[in-house]
Amino acid sequence: MGMVIAIDGPGGAGKSTVSHGLATRLGYAYVDTGAMYRVIGLLAAERGIAVEDEDALAALCDATQIDFVDRGDRSGVEVAGRDLSAAIRTAEAAQLASRYSTVPAVRACLVAKQRAIGAAGNVVMEGRDIGTVVFPDALLKVFLDAAPPERARRRATELGGGSGDEVERMARDIAERDQRDRTRTHSPLRPADDAVHLDTTTMPVDEVIATLRTMVQQQLDSLASAS
Ligand code: DC
Numbered sequence: 001m002g003m004v005i006a007i008d009g010p011g012g013a014g015k016s017t018v019s020h021g022l023a024t025r026l027g028y029a030y031v032d033t034g035a036m037y038r039v040i041g042l043l044a045a046e047r048g049i050a051v052e053d054e055d056a057l058a059a060l061c062d063a064t065q066i067d068f069v070d071r072g073d074r075s076g077v078e079v080a081g082r083d084l085s086a087a088i089r090t091a092e093a094a095q096l097a098s099r100y101s102t103v104p105a106v107r108a109c110l111v112a113k114q115r116a117i118g119a120a121g122n123v124v125m126e127g128r129d130i131g132t133v134v135f136p137d138a139l140l141k142v143f144l145d146a147a148p149p150e151r152a153r154r155r156a157t158e159l160g161g162g163s164g165d166e167v168e169r170m171a172r173d174i175a176e177r178d179q180r181d182r183t184r185t186h187s188p189l190r191p192a193d194d195a196v197h198l199d200t201t202t203m204p205v206d207e208v209i210a211t212l213r214t215m216v217q218q219q220l221d222s223l224a225s226a227s
Contacts, residue, residue: 016075018205023123030125033125040106045096066079069085071085095173115135148178
C-alpha cells in the first residue's frame with residue numbers, strides 16, 4: 001500500500017493550504033475529506049433530508065460519487081457533472097457539513113470512500129479523524145492548530161471579507177463548529193496519540209510545509225533502514 005500522510009485539525013488551522021502544498025512537493029495525491037462532508041451536507045439539505053433520517057442519508061451517500069478536480073490550493077468537487085466547488089465553500093455549507101457529519105451512517109459511508117482513495121497510493125489526506133479512524137497506520141500524523149482569532153481571520157479572508165464584523169461572525173461560527181466537532185459521539189476531532197502537534201498561528205505556510213516535508217523524509221528513511 002502507498003504512503004498516507006494524515007493531517008487533522010480544526011477549521012482555519014491551515015490544513016488545506018498546507019496539505020495541498022505538501023502533496024504537490026511530494027508528488028502525492030491530495031484529498032480534502034471536509035469537501036466530501038460538505039457535499040453530503042449540501043445535497044441532504046437540498047433534498048430536505050433530516051439529520052435524524054439515517055437510512056435516507058446512507059442511501060444518498062452510497063449513491064453519490066464525488067469527483068475531485070484540481071482547483072489550485074483548494075480542491076474542487078463535482079457530482080454527476082455538476083460543479084459544486086463554489087457552493088461547498090460558503091459558511092452555510094460548513095455548518096451543514098458539521099451537522100450531517102455527526103451521523104454514523106454518513107461517517108461510515110465517507111470513511112469507506114476515503115479508505116478506497118487512500119489505498120490507491122501516496123496521498124496527503126486532511127480532515128478531523130484521518131489519523132484516529134480513517135488511517136490509524138498512517139506514515140505521519142499531524143495535528144495542526146492555531147489560535148481561534150487567527151483561525152477566524154483566515155476563514156473570513158477566504159470567504160472574501162476581512163472586516164471586523166465578518167471576523168467576529170466567523171469567530172462565532174468556528175466556535176460553534178469546533179464545539180460540535182470535538183464533542184460528537186462518533187469520531188470526534190481529537191489528535192491521535194502519536195500525532196505531531198504544530199501551532200501555525202505565527203508560522204508562514206512555507207515553513208509549515210518545509211517542516212512537514214522533513215518529517216515525512218525522516219519517516220521514509222527510518223522505514224527504509226528498518227527493512
Ligand atoms: O475541513 P472543513 O471545514 O471543510 O470540514 C467541514 C466539516 O466537516 C467539519 O466541521 C466537520 C466535518 N468533517 C468531519 O467530520 N470529518 C472529516 N474528516 C472532515 C470534515
